[in-house]
Amino acid sequence: MSQQHLTEAEYDAITDAAAQWCMRLHAADCTAAERQAFEQWRDAHPLHAFEYEAMQEIWEVADHLPRPPTATVLPLPAPALAPRRSWRAYGMAAAISALALPLAAYSGWSLGWLPSSYEHFQADGSMRQVTLADGSQVELNLGTELTYSNYKDQRRVSLKKGEAFFKVSHDSAHPFVVKAASGEVRVTGTQFNVWMYEDQVRVILLEGSVLVNSDNSRPDGGFRLDPGMQARYRRGDYQPQISQTYANDSSLAWRQGKLVLDNLALGEALPLINRYLSKPVMLADSATGNIRVGGIYDITAVKSLVTTLPKVLPVYLTRNQDGNPVINSLPGTAPKS
Template sequence: MTKHLEIEQQAAAWLARKDRDGWSAAEQAQLDQWINSATAHRVAYLRLAATWSKADLLAPGAAGPGALPARHDHAIADGARRPLPRYSAWRIAAAILVTVGTATGLFATRASVSEVRYETTLGAHQTFALKDGSKLTLNTATLLRARVSQTGRTVWLDKGEAYFDIAHDAAHPFVVISGANRITVLGTKFAIRREAGATNVVVVDGRVRVENGQIPNQLPVILVKHQKVVATSVKMLKSDESDAGIEQVLSWRQGKLIFSQVTLDYAASEFNRYNKKRLVLADAEAAKLRIGGSFDVDNVSGFASLLQRGFGLDVLETDDTITIASRRPRPAP
């Protein structure tokens, strides 16, 4: 799918959601945020809104859902007349007449109107509530899509890391797709981190089943409280986690990085997940240095200063990078 078509489908999904009963102020705020986050979003929404309005004009008395909201006005008018139902035969026929060549893409979107996209920027984390009562907390630079209805609950973790607090529903298991991995739960708390070539799952409470679609004949791995699995294309590595280990894995929810005698190379890679200013290690000796402690995720300059003062490393800071190097003996004058 092209980026353009993806944005078109997102805009159509927003229009379809707004078209139903029960549109809330919280949903309006999410729509405002999506529209104002990119010019392409605003253009797609305006164009499709105009298409729906033209379709509605073919039905006497119908009013379209697509009026563009003001950037700061989230109020919803009580008792406002609702447009035709989104699956109205008249609306579908009218849309065919108006959209002509774009009908195929539009109907593909309307077939999956319940899919909602959630995304965080570099260095941010944010909590979202799903309509089934579940809560998702997204870590830095994370993209997640959710489709939750009365018949099923599925989430796709396209990139990044998320913490899940899932509402119990024995009739509708909650499924998370991360690459080739499928994580299934009924009601529990767990975190998933998707990296290049691996998916990490750690359970805080409850029970989780992890299936790896990349390994032939691989049996599902069952995780319970304080257990973890790392799923790659060749293996499923399961382990137990201590209270301290769980705290370290989830410290990002408090805006912290907690290290327990990790290499500086690893610590730098973690800081680089959250900051535009990158930590660069100039030599192998500096990279293998062991470090521990608790640090604010956005205080990369303070971390570098600690390395300089506490470990005697050389630090060179520019607008974009902080280069860390082992201190070399200075030649005698």
């Protein structure tokens, strides 16, 4: 099936499948085998991934809709005699219908339920600079994905993966909130950086003030940072770890396209390296993780950094059963844990 010569029936079949996968993957009983089958379907054709992303965005916007407290669910009439419509058409119709009720009954925008704008941004092969609807500037590192929604009571960014530097337009009545992993960063106008890898998050403040909360289930929690401070947290942390950034901190070197490893233990360096890799590098053991590494590298060539490690460190590379590179220390060379 060629993307350039799709019939309407073929296109509808793809959108149907994308909608069904979207619903199934969000189900609580979705199995690992089903997720693997989805990945195979998604990777089989570029249009599969495109249509799934479209369905996912509709799903995410709908997820923010409130549920009226006295709503009654009525059965829908069978659509057997209706003209066939694609899942995208059904999805958009459902979204419009879902939006119409809260708007009419509860003035959804004025109550802060519905965004006036929604944007999705992604940086894959190169860094990207974008301007949000509120005028805030964002720089996206490689492999970064985020969304922006503008609500009456706040501006909301969801950092799905990667790293971003924010210059937020000041608006004390309209806070700017960045959700990352299990926590969030709340500001009114400032400059700061948010790095996320898996469930690890690091926030660095350059200008202004931010409130960092490591647990969204405690909305009244959080610790305030002043310029020159940073916060780190992982999923499940009750509170973030707060510290000062040192004078020669190179965490923002990515904005110049560089990854700086300043005599770091491999255990600390790998999350910074793996951010740029499709297959994360693993450590053979904790002792290997204590070997230190340094240097300045181009963020577009991090893959070659991994292959050169045996030339500069007392290590060798193997692969595990999943195909991940594994760093092993040469016998008798690993520092003690």
